Amino acid sequence: MSQFSRLVRIARTDFSYFFRTKWLMAVLISLSLSDMLVVGLVYGRLIPTKFAGLSYFQFLVPGIVVVGLFSAATDTGRRIWLALREGVVQYYLTLPVRTGGLVGAYIISGGLGGIVYSGALLAIAYFALSFLGTSTIPIQGIVYALALIPFLFVLATGIAGLAAFFASVSRRGEIYWVYAQALQVSMVTISTVFYPAQTIAQYLPAPVATIAEYNPLSLAAGVLRNSAFAGNPLDTSVLTNLLATSLPLAILGALAYWTILRNIRLKGKP
Amino acid sequence: MFAVETLNLSKRYGKTDALRGLNFTVNEGEIMVILGPNGSGKTTLLMILCTILKPSSGTAKVVGIDVVEEGTKVREVMGIAFQEARGFWRHKPSSILKFHASMFDIDPAKRQDLIERTMKDLELWESRDKMFMHLSGGQAKRLETAKVLIQQPKLAIFDEPTSQVDLRGKRKIWDKIRELRDQGSTVIVATNEVREAEYLADRVTILHQGQRVVCDTIPKLKDAIAGGDIVEVDFEDPVSGKLVKDLNGLGGDVSLSSEGNQLRAKVSRAEDWVPKMTSASYVAGAKIASIRITEPSLDDVFLHFTGKALAGQP
Numbered sequence: 085m086s087q088f089s090r091l092v093r094i095a096r097t098d099f100s101y102f103f104r105t106k107w108l109m110a111v112l113i114s115l116s117l118s119d120m121l122v123v124g125l126v127y128g129r130l131i132p133t134k135f136a137g138l139s140y141f142q143f144l145v146p147g148i149v150v151v152g153l154f155s156a157a158t159d160t161g162r163r164i165w166l167a168l169r170e171g172v173v174q175y176y177l178t179l180p181v182r183t184g185g186l187v188g189a190y191i192i193s194g195g196l197g198g199i200v201y202s203g204a205l206l207a208i209a210y211f212a213l214s215f216l217g218t219s220t221i222p223i224q225g226i227v228y229a230l231a232l233i234p235f236l237f238v239l240a241t242g243i244a245g246l247a248a249f250f251a252s253v254s255r256r257g258e259i260y261w262v263y264a265q266a267l268q269v270s271m272v273t274i275s276t277v278f279y280p281a282q283t284i285a286q287y288l289p290a291p292v293a294t295i296a297e298y299n300p301l302s303l304a305a306g307v308l309r310n311s312a313f314a315g316n317p318l319d320t321s322v323l324t325n326l327l328a329t330s331l332p333l334a335i336l337g338a339l340a341y342w343t344i345l346r347n348i349r350l351k352g353k354p
Numbered sequence: 355m356f357a358v359e360t361l362n363l364s365k366r367y368g369k370t371d372a373l374r375g376l377n378f379t380v381n382e383g384e385i386m387v388i389l390g391p392n393g394s395g396k397t398t399l400l401m402i403l404c405t406i407l408k409p410s411s412g413t414a415k416v417v418g419i420d421v422v423e424e425g426t427k428v429r430e431v432m433g434i435a436f437q438e439a440r441g442f443w444r445h446k447p448s449s450i451l452k453f454h455a456s457m458f459d460i461d462p463a464k465r466q467d468l469i470e471r472t473m474k475d476l477e478l479w480e481s482r483d484k485m486f487m488h489l490s491g492g493q494a495k496r497l498e499t500a501k502v503l504i505q506q507p508k509l510a511i512f513d514e515p516t517s518q519v520d521l522r523g524k525r526k527i528w529d530k531i532r533e534l535r536d537q538g539s540t541v542i543v544a545t546n547e548v549r550e551a552e553y554l555a556d557r558v559t560i561l562h563q564g565q566r567v568v569c570d571t572i573p574k575l576k577d578a579i580a581g582g583d584i585v586e587v588d589f590e591d592p593v594s595g596k597l598v599k600d601l602n603g604l605g606g607d608v609s610l611s612s613e614g615n616q617l618r619a620k621v622s623r624a625e626d627w628v629p630k631m632t633s634a635s636y637v638a639g640a641k642i643a644s645i646r647i648t649e650p651s652l653d654d655v656f657l658h659f660t661g662k663a664l665a666g667q668p
Contacts (some may be wrong), residue, residue: 087426090457097442097453104444166443175440177406179457180429349408352367352401 090181094189095196102159102197112155116205119148121212135280137314145209146308147277150301153202154271157240158264160194161247164341165260168251173348183349187342191334194244195237202236206312222315229312235326239304242330245337252340276302300329355418357382357509357540358403363412365398365564372398374564375412382417385531385541387551389652390561391662396544397437399561400511403542404434416509433458433507437514437544439494441486447473447497448482454501472500476526491518499527503534510534512543516550528553548652558652562660576650579658583624584648587617587631590641597638604630615643 103109128141135143167173176186206229213221246267254260274296276284281302285293296302303326310316347353358380365373373395380386388396401407402414405425414421416428441450451469460468473479476496481489489497495518502510512531516524531554535541543554551558552572559569568575576582593612601610601619608627609620621627624647635642656662 093453093456097445101442101444170443171436171438171440172442174406175436178404178429178432178434180426181457182426349406352398352407 087181087185090179091185091189091192094176094179094181094186095193098160098163098190098193099196099200101163102156102193105159108159112152112201116148116152117208120145120205120209124148125212136309138309141213142313143280143309144278145206146305146313149202149205149209149308150277150305151272152205153198153236153240153304154243154268154301156201157194157198157243158247158267159197160190160244161249161251161260161264164190164248164251165254165257168344169257173345177345177348183342183345186345187338190248190341191241191244191338194247195241198240198243199233199237202240203233206308221313225312225315228315228318229308231318232307232312235307235323236304238327238334239300239330242300242333242337245334248337249340252344271299271301275299275305277305281306298325298329300326300333303329355382356380356415357384358386358414358416358542360399360402360414361412363399363402363414364410365395365402365407366410371564373402373409376561376564376566378559378566378569380540380542381557382540383535383538384556385535385543385554387555387558388542388544388561389546389548389551389558389656390544391546394561395564396546396561397513398564400434400513400542400544403428403509404432404511405429430458431507432509432511433502433505434511435498435502435513435515437517439489439491439498441494441497443487444485446483446485447478447489447493447500450486450497451500451504455504458505458507460504468504469500472503475530476500476503477523492520492523495519496523496527499530503530506534506537506539508539510539510541512541514545514547515543516545516547524550551652558655560656560659562662567659572652572655575652575655577622579650579655582622582650583620583627584650585619585621585624585628585631586646586648587619587635588643588645589615589617589635590643591615593617594638594640597635597640600634600638601631604634 124141124144127144128139131140133140167176210221210226247264250263250267251260254263272278274292276296276299281293281297284296303322307319307322307326311318356379358378360376360378363373363376363378364371376395376399378399388399390396398407402409402421403416405421405428408422417431419427419431421428445453448469451473452465455465455469470479473482476499478493478496478500481493486494486497495515499512499515502512515531516527519527528550531541531543543550545551555572557569557571558575560567570578592615598610598612598617602608604627611618619627619631628645628647632642
């Protein structure tokens with residue numbers, strides 16, 4: 085068996101671990117669906133304003149999808165932390181796969197978790213729009229959404245990388261949770277995930293607006309709104325920026341996790 | 355070629371030397387038991403052999419492959435059952451074994467049968483629907499052993515394979531380990547349990563403070579102790595000073611002590627000394643009521659070679 089197929093098996097096993105954590109799934113799904121189907125639909129009726137040609141529901145849902153992707157991808161950090169502290173990582177280190185392959189497997193699994201979970205949310209949103217008759221989805225929107233999958237996957241690996249980084253530097257579980265919460269608050273708050281860029285520029289200092297504009301979550305939410313919901317062609321510059329901001333995060337996380345594995349080989353502990 | 359060979363192997367954690375210039379070999383197809391108290395370097399040695407740890411200096415080879423230079427190749431030919439069971443918490447035992455089998459290229463056509471048979475052999479079948487996190491300590495430990503059994507690696511390593519396992523389970527695991535050896539695997543078992551070592555070992559290596567103290571078969575190790583056998587003789591009358599003097603004059607490495615009607619002798623080889631002793635007693639007119647011969651335990655061997663008792667070591 086090749087190194088690659090072993091890597092894929094490890095990624096698949098770790099990926100399945102995410103969906104086996106039933107309490108986490110229940111929390112994530114109930115939060116996402118209540119945001120989408122209660123807040124989105126109800127507020128959509130209350131707020132008649134159009135945002136760049138989109139209803140409030142169409143504006144909000146890409147944000148929920150991106151936050152879903154973020155939450156699923158950051159779970160990689162929790163799994164890495166558990167594997168490090170419970171010794172499962174030492175079992176992994178006895179398998180015939182290179183250390184780099186092991187690191188790659190975790191990052192890929194984080195990417196897969198993010199894309200599968202957010203993809204399901206997107207499908208539910210399309211279903212809600214079509215069957216509840218709030219608005220229509222252009223057929224190109226669905227095609228663009230499919231074309232976006234690789235880019236969203238890279239974004240999810242970047243977030244998984246960040247989570248891996250925090251898991252690697254956290255000595256205690258609660259410290260990891262603090263990092264993860266801080267990451268979520270900063271990345272989701274300073275972004276255009278839930279409000280338009282113009283609003284941020286209007287009320288917040290210019291540097292904050294710039295950070296929000298180039299935040300990969302903002303870029304992902306923007307491209308989903310513009311193409312997957314409004315049906316406009318994909319903007320290649322946005323996609324390039326999405327890759328350019330996500331890849332370094334994935335590399336940072338991979339390096340941090342690789343360093344931890346190296347420390348285990350040298351010191352016997354993370 | 356040795357199945358395992360280390361040369362001047364050292365491992366240092368901060369200021370602590372876990373291994374100190376260890377030279378150690380294991381022949382192909384044997385069960386080598388590494389005996390030593392906690393902190394003697396057993397687990398560190400195993401962790402180096404299975405490539406989790408890098409040595410601070412020296413070399414270690416598994417079936418001729420360097421563990422540092424070609425770690426991935428070493429991992430293809432070895433399997434380890436950890437002292438503390440390690441598994442995916444939310445997976446069932448069969449999923450864990452399937453994953454493990456797939457990582458070591460076990461024929462998919464035979465995989466399911468092999469897993470089922472091994473789980474039944476180790477009495478894990480009834481727990482097949484439990485998640486790993488709900489297994490008892492003994493069940494998790496047997497699952498750890500099952501991983502290595504289905505893998506049938508060239509080098510199988512078991513770190514305290516029966517700690518937390520009940521007596522019946524211990525015997526089953528020991529029999530499966532011997533079966534693994536009979537099928538061609540080389541086996542290393544690290545333990546501080548004397549019974550386990552006695553039951554399994556083709557040879558025993560005693561480790562103490564990160565160094566190899568001695569390595570040999572159990573009978574040879576026991577024979578190597580001065581007073582290798584213990585003979586207890588009950589006489590019908592109190593043991594006389596003259597008899598003790600006569601017995602001391604029989605020659606050989608012997609240590610005698612007497613109390614009332616009983617005489618206790620530590621001798622190198624009981625089979626040589628007892629006939630001489632009975633003749634001498636007959637000549638002296640001392641009537642023997644009973645004779646008991648016991649071997650020294652591995653505890654005695656350990657005490658002899660290290661100056662410390664194996665049991666109760668920190």
